[in-house]
Amino acid sequence: MNNKRFSLSRLSLAKQLIFILGALGILIVLLVIPLIEHNMRRIVGNQMIDTIASQQQSLMLLNESNLADGSDLYDNLRQRKQDMNVNHFIYFPEQNVFRNLTSLTNENALALQRSVFNPYLINQIHTGETQGTYHSSYHDQDIYFVITESEKANVYWISFAYSDISGELLSGLRNELVYVLYGVILCIALVLSLWVFTLIRPLKEIQSYIGAIKKKEPRHLNIERQDEIGDVSAALLEMENELERQDQLKSDLIHNISHDLKTPIAIIRSYSESMKEDIYPYGDKDSSLDIIIENADRLENKVKDFLYLNRLDYIDAKKETIERIDLTFLVEHLVEELAPLHPQIAFKTDLVEGEFSGNPEHWYSAVMNILDNATRYAASEIKITLRSDYLEIYNDGSFIEDDLMRDLFKPYTKGPKGNFGLGMSIVHKVVTMYGYVIEAKNMTDGVSFVIQKKSV
Template structure:
């Protein structure tokens, strides 16, 4: 009657007798079987979805809650509101993200405090020579010479102007180094001894009474920026001039894989509590002076993978600079 029948015919034996076994099923059986299996599959899927719904919601909240909190912290940090710490109580990947955000927050706070202190020190350091120049200038206008006569009074103004000029130049140079540290400047090979001699010849005249003992290795070569090293030696030797009593010793020699530069002066020793913050901008020295000379020195050395050690010895103060060697 137009229906399909599925059947199987096979021979079977029972004792000594053989039979023909016919098994058959109408086509509707296949549809009933498929429908039954489909209903069971739907039931199983519904049960799995129902049973997994609650833990899925809990897991989603467990994963998203700290991320939402981190997002709020990052938005507040972007608005420079970084007073509240990022509290993290887990050690997984999300916890590592939280620790990184907290570390960033602490560094931003430190950077902000450093900038505020730097601006305060700059304001204080530049205000003094400006006040002296203005005061002496007004005195000259009024016909008064604080130093006895016009020439000596003008010399004071000129000296304060030179101090002010140097401080401004150092600030600009420090800003320049900050920029260069993020770039990839082209370095060249040069003789470090020649750069040292040029700086010594240029500044030794400012205190002719000092004795200079210079012992340099003429083959000491370096891969770097000659202009930066000239500024470095200038700042170091200016410190030596400020504190030396009678002599300055400079020694430069090559070792196996580096160049050692030792600079000594016979001035008074540095206070122990000052040795740890000599390289901080505007750290106050023995004579009550602020400056950023050694901060510039430290920055240039870091850019050339070199190092410096300042310490007291029996003769006075010793500067030791270690530079990775590069032959021409």
């Protein structure tokens, strides 16, 4: 059974957009709208309380002179009927009498008084508060009311309004809010859709472009953007150019390998066949055998370089046992080997405590390749300077051209006097594997190769 956890990354961008907008809509319905409605209820409730208190205060100022007999209070209230349908009671604490100034029957007014107002009124009289604002319920209806003690007469005004008024207002506001919210979501969805589709088109182009590279078909990629997609497009174009360059270098390598291997093999074959017939092409048996051995050595060295380069690709320096080794003996040994083979070149050394990190075998190969390269280009001098984590090998040969300098340490790059195009690549792999850097420099009268520890 295939139990894969859900992940947005498994969906297309269009489906991700639909999912996000759907989740946003659900979030608004479940959280945002109830939260806003709660705040609206509080605001509308406060507004109702303010309106009730305002009407109560107005009526108190106009009618307190008639409180003694209450003859025209009700008529006055009917003439001043307010939009909020606020109703009023007056309580006379000395007589413990409620005067009904509402349109309610006395029976209903008494029931409302006992069920709702009395507990709050008694508590307010007990605490001595001049005015109190309250919210309660009666017969499944919310009711807002204000109880105020008159400053001029020993009476309490009780003014109230049912929530039907606020409910209608709240419903209208809620509907308007819902329309606005979903309008905003629709606009956001439209903008996001346009944005996602502007992403999908270049991504599809990139996908087609990569597929064409894979199939080695003609391809074209022209995405003019300054964002990350533009960066990816530029990187892909750079990668294609590098792949084409590598393909060309490998093609040249195969051609060079074919040519370089063909010549010594042909010589070995022709000399061997001649000697089989007791014919010595180079004068005598020993001289002819020396030619065969020389060409066999050339073949062996080229094959070794090629295999060693491939071996370095699979070596993980982090898994090797890294040790500190002194390159002084190694350099001295290489100079002793090479100096007799190149008597026209003066080998000069300045070696002081040359400790490096890594494997001695790999460093031997790296230094040997640099020195071997120097012997082919040096006019008369090779100077080696060695310090701890620093090695410089100078030769007084010709300068390195800029085009060659840029690709000098890449595989299959060969200079005018190069052999196989692998030596400097082997050097670069060894140096970087152990945390060093190598740089070739054109000096005033020659070229220097400098290896030093990579700065952190």
